[in-house]
Amino acid sequence: MGKRGIETLVGLFVLLGTVGLLFIALKAANLGNFGGTDTYTLSARFDNIGGLKVRAPVRSAGVSVGRVTSISLDPKTYQGVVTLEVLRGYQFPKDTSAKILTAGLLGDQYVGLEAGGDEKNLAAGDAIKQTQSAVVLENLISQFLFSKAADAGAGADNGGKK
Amino acid sequence: MNWLAILGARALAVMEGWGHAALFFLDLLRVLPAALRRLSLVIVQIHAIGNRSLVIILASGLAVGFVLALQMYYALVTYGAAESLGLVVNLSLVRELGPVVTALLFAGRAGTSLTAEIGLMKAGEQIAAMELMAIDPRARVLAPRFLGGVIAMPLLAILFSAVGIIGAWVVAVGLIGIDAGNFWSIQQARVDIWRDVGNGIAKSAVFGVICTFVALYQGYETQATPEGVAYATTRTVVISSLGVLGMDFILTALMFSTP
Numbered sequence: 001m002g003k004r005g006i007e008t009l010v011g012l013f014v015l016l017g018t019v020g021l022l023f024i025a026l027k028a029a030n031l032g033n034f035g036g037t038d039t040y041t042l043s044a045r046f047d048n049i050g051g052l053k054v055r056a057p058v059r060s061a062g063v064s065v066g067r068v069t070s071i072s073l074d075p076k077t078y079q080g081v082v083t084l085e086v087l088r089g090y091q092f093p094k095d096t097s098a099k100i101l102t103a104g105l106l107g108d109q110y111v112g113l114e115a116g117g118d119e120k121n122l123a124a125g126d127a128i129k130q131t132q133s134a135v136v137l138e139n140l141i142s143q144f145l146f147s148k149a150a151d152a153g154a155g156a157d158n159g160g161k162k
Numbered sequence: 163m164n165w166l167a168i169l170g171a172r173a174l175a176v177m178e179g180w181g182h183a184a185l186f187f188l189d190l191l192r193v194l195p196a197a198l199r200r201l202s203l204v205i206v207q208i209h210a211i212g213n214r215s216l217v218i219i220l221a222s223g224l225a226v227g228f229v230l231a232l233q234m235y236y237a238l239v240t241y242g243a244a245e246s247l248g249l250v251v252n253l254s255l256v257r258e259l260g261p262v263v264t265a266l267l268f269a270g271r272a273g274t275s276l277t278a279e280i281g282l283m284k285a286g287e288q289i290a291a292m293e294l295m296a297i298d299p300r301a302r303v304l305a306p307r308f309l310g311g312v313i314a315m316p317l318l319a320i321l322f323s324a325v326g327i328i329g330a331w332v333v334a335v336g337l338i339g340i341d342a343g344n345f346w347s348i349q350q351a352r353v354d355i356w357r358d359v360g361n362g363i364a365k366s367a368v369f370g371v372i373c374t375f376v377a378l379y380q381g382y383e384t385q386a387t388p389e390g391v392a393y394a395t396t397r398t399v400v401i402s403s404l405g406v407l408g409m410d411f412i413l414t415a416l417m418f419s420t421p
Contacts, residue, residue, distance in 0.1 A: 003202070006209045013213045017317030020324035021363075027346060028252050028327050029353040057351060064351075 030055075038088035039066060040124035044098040044111070049080040050134025052100055052109045058084050059101075060113040065090045068111060084111060093118035097130035109134060186379055189300060190308055196298075197305030207310025211272045211374075215318060218271055219264055223322035226259060227251065227329025235338055244338070248345040249352050251330040256353065256362045257418065260323035262410050265369035268315060269402035273377035276307055277398040280381030281391035289382075304378050311377070315370025316363050323362065361417040368413060369406050376402045 049071060058066040066086035074081050086092075095116030102109050113128075122128070197204060234250045280303065283289055292299045327349075334340045353359065377398045384394035 007205055009213050010205050010208045013208065013216065013314075014317065016216075017320050020317075020320045021359075023324050024256065024320065024327070024359055025355050028248075028256075028324075028349045029355045029359050030350055055354070 039085045040088055041069065042084045042086055042092075042122055042124075042126055042128055044082050044084065044128040044131050045074065045077070045079040046082060046098075046100060046131050046133045047079055048133040048136060049082060050100055050109055050136055052080075052082065052111070052134065056108060056110050058086060058111045058113060060090065060092070060115065065113070082111065086113075091121040092116075094120045094122055094126075095130065096122060096128055097132065098128045099132040100134035102135070182383075183379055186382070187375060190304055190375070190378070193298060193301040193305045194309065196301040197309055200306070203302075203306035204309045204313070207306045208314050211276070211307070211310045212314030212317060215268060215271045215314070216321070218267055219318045219322050220325050222263060222267055223255075223260075223325035224329040226263065226322075227255070227326030227331075228333050230254065230259075230326070231330035231333035231338070235334070244340060245344045246348055247334050247338075247340055248327075248330065249348045251334075252327055252349045252353050253358060255323040255326040255330075256358050258362075258410070258414070260326065261319045261362055261366035261369055262406060264319040264322045264366060265315065265373055265406040266403055268311075268318065268369075269373045269377070269399050269406070272311065272314075273373050273398045273402050274395050276311070276374070276377040277381040277384070277395045278391060280304070280307075280378060281384040281386075281394050284382065284384060285386040285388075285391060287386075304382065308374050308378060311374030312367065312370040315373065316366045319366035319369075320363065361413075365410065365413050365417075368409060372405045372409060373402045376405060 052068065052071065054068055054071055056068045057064045058068065066084055068082055069085045070083040072081050073079070082098075084098075092113060093116045095118040097114045097116065099112045099114065100109055101112045116130075230251050231247060234247055235244060238244050238247055238250065280289075283303065289299045289303070292302060331342075331345060334345055335342045380394040380398045380401070384390045
């Protein structure tokens with residue numbers, strides 16, 4: 001095989017490798033998602049973020065509209081501050097509320113945005129005022145147990161107190 | 163006291179071997195710029211090391227993708243999480259199996275041929291002849307092969323992972339009947355280009371250095387006899403494989419220790 005032939009084959013090999021990398025990057029990894037697209041940031045404070053993680057999706061009506069870029073603890077109020085990156089194409093009213101929800105029973109947690117009715121839209125850097133924390137299973141169970149106990153107590157007192 | 167002397171001699175021999183290999187490695191790094199100036203030699207080596215390993219790498223990648231998809235499906239379907247099949251296969255290929263299995267195959271396919279080639283060059287006194295002609299055999303023979311191996315390995319690992327994911331797609335979507343949109347979207351949502359793919363490629367570059375260096379060193383330092391070359395070829399596979407597996411643990415611990 002001539003020198004040209006070998007060079008062509010090596011060129012083909014390198015090209016194939018590059019195509020493989022592009023395939024993985026665009027089709028099987030997150031480069032194609034928000035890479036380079038226009039986004040703006042919002043923040044939201046939650047009493048409890050549960051198992052929310054950085055890069056978790058932000059969804060509105062189930063449609064993915066962005067992702068979580070950072071999570072930190074406010075040292076004064078002890079609330080979790082979640083920074084969201086939302087696609088520029090999606091604008092939300094000022095009184096939009098944010099919830100931390102779970103996809104399925106065992107799925108990952110994500111931030112759900114529920115649009116309000118305000119005429120003004122949230123601008124870049126704004127904070128979402130109305131938030132609802134993640135449901136923590138232990139709290140839920142203890143609430144349930146306490147209400148059961150309270151009911152039982154109320155039954156014993158012949159409905160003396162609720 | 164005899165056994166103490168034996169122990170000491172063994173330890174000294176091991177240390178000497180490591181030191182010799184380290185100095186050899188530094189020597190090799192020193193002559194790399196010379197090899198970069200003669201790129202045509204490197205290209206011939208990429209062809210010999212990379213192109214010729216392509217078939218076995220692609221075939222193994224496809225097979226691993228097939229089998230991984232089938233096996234993971236049985237595990238995941240129990241928990242109603244069959245949709246994350248694509249994610250599981252993707253992460254295991256891109257982070258671990260792609261770089262590691264490629265490196266093991268590379269040690270068997272390309273490393274042995276490098277060792278045998280250089281060992282026979284030494285046995286045929288070609289290396290000595292070069293030295294007589296004042297040509298540095300490290301710059302002329304070893305450096306292009308080293309560069310070729312280090313360049314070829316990440317490309318092979320990427321292709322292994324890519325073909326594996328395609329194989330998993332064939333099984334998951336074609337055979338099992340998982341929704342194709344779901345298969346890709348969960349990967350796009352959860353596989354990070356730098357953290358997962360980038361670290362996988364960094365791993366395979368390190369493995370490329372290990373495998374190629376071990377092969378060259380074993381070939382260059384072989385006893386110039388048929389038995390010596392056979393022994394060196396075997397050692398290439400054993401040392402490269404153990405080096406890759408050990409290094410993989412260290413790299414994984416460093417790269418993926420934080421969730």
